[in-house]
Amino acid sequence: MRTQTSLKHHTGAALALIALLCVSSASAKKERQWQTGMLLGVYQANVDAKSLKTAQNPVPYAPKDLVNDTFTIDAGDYTYQSVEMRRTKNEPPPFTVNTSIQFAIEGEHVYLKDDHGKEHDTKLIQRRRKTPAGK
Secondary structure: OHHHHHHHHHHHHHHHHHHHHHHHHHHOOOOOOOEEEEEEEEEEEEOOHHHHOEOOEOOOOOHHHEEEEEEEEEEOOEEEEEEEEEEOOOOOOOOOOOOEEEEEEEOOEEEEEOOOOOEEEEEEEEEEEOOOOOO
């Protein structure tokens, strides 16, 4: 009898510890490797309806209600372009062109910090290596 109670107590404590570790690792904000670049441009374009029609992605909004914001960033040896989709009724994010910008690249994601320090998760669409001067 004492063994079953002790076993239940240890099992419960182990499960509680595992749950606590899972919650703390999930809630810990990932440290990004921020870089500084120059925001060369922010371009807005209406979303093409054809790009949204897939079997896995039913269109919840009319395409005229969606706009892509395309960001161009000069990062020294590379120029990056990324895109973020938003509804037209939402204000464009507060970015100032021709100023420095904080960004982090993780796989196909480019995280940008706007003028208020808010992070935006954008999709990387192009990475272009600059040609050295004189070549």
